[in-house]
Amino acid sequence: MNRPIRIALTKGRLEKDTVGLLEKLGFDCTAVREKGRKLILPVPDGNLEVVLAKANDVITYVEHGVCDMGVVGKDTIMEMQGKFFELVDLGFGRCKFALATKKGYDFYSGYGIKTIATKYPNVARSFFEKKGMDTEIIKIEGSVELAPLLELADGIVDIVETGTTLKENGLEVIEDVAPISARLIVNTVSLKMRQEEIEGLIKKIEENL
Amino acid sequence: MRNYDLITPEGTKDLLFGECIVRRDIERTLMELFKSRGYSEVITPGLEFYDVFNLNSRYFHQENLYKLTDSKGRLLVMRPDSTMPIARVVATRLRDAILPLKLCYAQTVYRTEPALKGRSDEIVQTGIELIGSQMKIADLEVISTAADSLTATGMEFSIELGHIGIFKELVSRLDATPSEKEQIRKLIENKNYPALNDVLDTFGESHVTTALKKLPSLFGGAEVFDKAEELMPDENIKLLLDELRDIYADASGLCGDAGSITVDLGLVNKTDYYTGLIIKGYLSGHGEEVVSGGRYDKLISEFGYDIPAVGFAVNVNAICKAVEKGGILPAMPSPDVIVYAEEGYEADAIRAAKELREQGFVVENALFDDIDSVRDYAKEKKIAKVIVIDGDSKEAEI
Numbered sequence: 001m002n003r004p005i006r007i008a009l010t011k012g013r014l015e016k017d018t019v020g021l022l023e024k025l026g027f028d029c030t031a032v033r034e035k036g037r038k039l040i041l042p043v044p045d046g047n048l049e050v051v052l053a054k055a056n057d058v059i060t061y062v063e064h065g066v067c068d069m070g071v072v073g074k075d076t077i078m079e080m081q082g083k084f085f086e087l088v089d090l091g092f093g094r095c096k097f098a099l100a101t102k103k104g105y106d107f108y109s110g111y112g113i114k115t116i117a118t119k120y121p122n123v124a125r126s127f128f129e130k131k132g133m134d135t136e137i138i139k140i141e142g143s144v145e146l147a148p149l150l151e152l153a154d155g156i157v158d159i160v161e162t163g164t165t166l167k168e169n170g171l172e173v174i175e176d177v178a179p180i181s182a183r184l185i186v187n188t189v190s191l192k193m194r195q196e197e198i199e200g201l202i203k204k205i206e207e208n209l
Numbered sequence: 210m211r212n213y214d215l216i217t218p219e220g221t222k223d224l225l226f227g228e229c230i231v232r233r234d235i236e237r238t239l240m241e242l243f244k245s246r247g248y249s250e251v252i253t254p255g256l257e258f259y260d261v262f263n264l265n266s267r268y269f270h271q272e273n274l275y276k277l278t279d280s281k282g283r284l285l286v287m288r289p290d291s292t293m294p295i296a297r298v299v300a301t302r303l304r305d306a307i308l309p310l311k312l313c314y315a316q317t318v319y320r321t322e323p324a325l326k327g328r329s330d331e332i333v334q335t336g337i338e339l340i341g342s343q344m345k346i347a348d349l350e351v352i353s354t355a356a357d358s359l360t361a362t363g364m365e366f367s368i369e370l371g372h373i374g375i376f377k378e379l380v381s382r383l384d385a386t387p388s389e390k391e392q393i394r395k396l397i398e399n400k401n402y403p404a405l406n407d408v409l410d411t412f413g414e415s416h417v418t419t420a421l422k423k424l425p426s427l428f429g430g431a432e433v434f435d436k437a438e439e440l441m442p443d444e445n446i447k448l449l450l451d452e453l454r455d456i457y458a459d460a461s462g463l464c465g466d467a468g469s470i471t472v473d474l475g476l477v478n479k480t481d482y483y484t485g486l487i488i489k490g491y492l493s494g495h496g497e498e499v500v501s502g503g504r505y506d507k508l509i510s511e512f513g514y515d516i517p518a519v520g521f522a523v524n525v526n527a528i529c530k531a532v533e534k535g536g537i538l539p540a541m542p543s544p545d546v547i548v549y550a551e552e553g554y555e556a557d558a559i560r561a562a563k564e565l566r567e568q569g570f571v572v573e574n575a576l577f578d579d580i581d582s583v584r585d586y587a588k589e590k591k592i593a594k595v596i597v598i599d600g601d602s603k604e605a606e607i
Binding site: 002060063064065066083084085086087088089186187188189190191192193195 | 326327367369399400401402403404428429471473491493494495496497498
């Protein structure tokens with residue numbers, strides 16, 4: 001007998017939205033809601049197993065095929081890349097990548113190389129590469145907004161939801177980089193070896209978005 | 210400065226005992242299978258000139274190659290693939306050989322993989338190349354050999370077929386720049402339906418865009434061909450589809466009980482030099498493909514010899530991993546006998562051990578001072594018999 005289909009969820013908001021979606025499809029997610037400290041949780045009536053992981057790890061587990069499917073933000077996919085099928089735009093977890101600077105700063109003026117602070121160096125690099133702009137990219141782990149305020153960077157590339165944090169720190173979005181939302185990803189072999197089960201589930205999901 | 214003298218480089222590892230047995234068994238089984246079909250082995254150098262892999266079509270990205278220079282400063286790479294070196298050999302030393310050529314190989318390829326991803330930079334591949342035939346039976350022979358290779362693993366498997374020509378023809382009918390075409394290819398490869406639809410919508414609605422939108426969803430069994438048929442915009446593409454349908458129908462009966470055969474029209478990998486049929490193989494429960502191949506009718510002509518070919522490679526590491534996951538590693542084999550020499554009888558003991566080996570036993574010479582240590586060692590290593598050579602017994606019997 002095959003093991004249940006394993007779906008890795010990004011802990012936090014995407015996890016809650018996905019569990020809501022699964023419940024809408026009629027799955028009993030009690031175990032997931034009352035998870036305690038457990039990380040692998042059964043969904044009894046669906047031959048489904050939920051795995052809770054950090055966003056980057058969702059991609060890693062799906063790439064290796066130890067999880068068949070995953071729910072992860074487009075932000076993580078853009079930064080990490082990897083080999084998997086990106087089948088469905090789930091529509092929730094909507095926000096965007098944007099380039100922001102100190103209010104009133106003329107980012108594109110002058111010929112000096114601009115410094116960009118970001119948690120997403122690959123996203124930032126490819127954005128400026130497409131413009132043919134050579135930039136210096138500095139990876140920041142915490143609040144990226146600090147970097148321009150401390151004058152370490154000319155601008156930041158970061159996730160923007162409402163823009164409140166930017167506003168409160170005297171920053172503003174000067175350009176959108178890419179829209180973001182939650183995606184359903186599937187391991188390349190799982191989709192083929194368990195096509196019927198996975199396609200069935202995806203069809204149900206698409207009908208309930 | 211830090212010394213790295215106790216570890217192996219990222220993406221490499223030592224194999225010990227049982228791991229070696231598994232790996233050599235698989236290699237041997239597959240090579241015997243290939244040879245029983247009339248394939249002859251070739252071994253190409255581990256080092257090649259970079260130029261071999263830097264043809265016009267640039268199948269390999271330079272960032273994925275291990276590079277070094279020779280004594281004249283010329284750029285070399287550690288072989289990242291066996292098919293291209295074999296194409297080089299065919300176009301040079303085997304140019305006058307009678308066709309078809311049937312070649313097989315078992316050798317390591319090197320590619321840099323992203324760090325800390327649990328991937329191997331050093332992969333053993335065994336495979337075949339069938340050169341000089343464009344006949345359907347050549348394709349079928351290669352597919353059935355791939356299926357037999359996976360049958361030999363004893364695991365449930367699936368062979369998947371595709372046809373890169375269908376995508377190439379479709380996209381060539383689109384008024385798109387090369388970089389737009391590449392973007393479309395990538396979205397089809399990743400089955401990224403939402404983004405693919407967005408991009409294709411910018412080209413307006415036509416038979417071609419509708420077909421391209423559907424391409425990644427056209428995978429599964431025989432029903433795929435019926436769905437695809439009505440989508441194909443013209444007779445030329447329908448012809449390619451019929452070619453694949455024909456092969457699929459015949460190949461379905463060649464997979465044995467443990468395997469199934471499926472089709473995916475969305476197989477459009479970039480690094481491929483394939484021109485027509487594409488072959489992939491999967492093992493149940495293993496997250497990555499274990500067989501990869503197809504028809505490459507234009508590759509050898511890039512080396513100056515215009516001749517069609519088809520082949521595949523098996524990722525032996527992946528099969529080892531699947532085998533080891535499924536069960537325990539074979540135990541380290543124990544010798545049958547250990548021969549202990551009393552002081553002064555060392556030469557006699559070595560002679561005695563040799564005689565026993567000639568009778569077919571696996572025999573070790575004991576390298577200890579006293580018989581008790583030999584007994585302890587034999588017990589630990591599960592050696593059934595200890596023979597003592599002293600003045601009385603210069604010849605051993607079992």
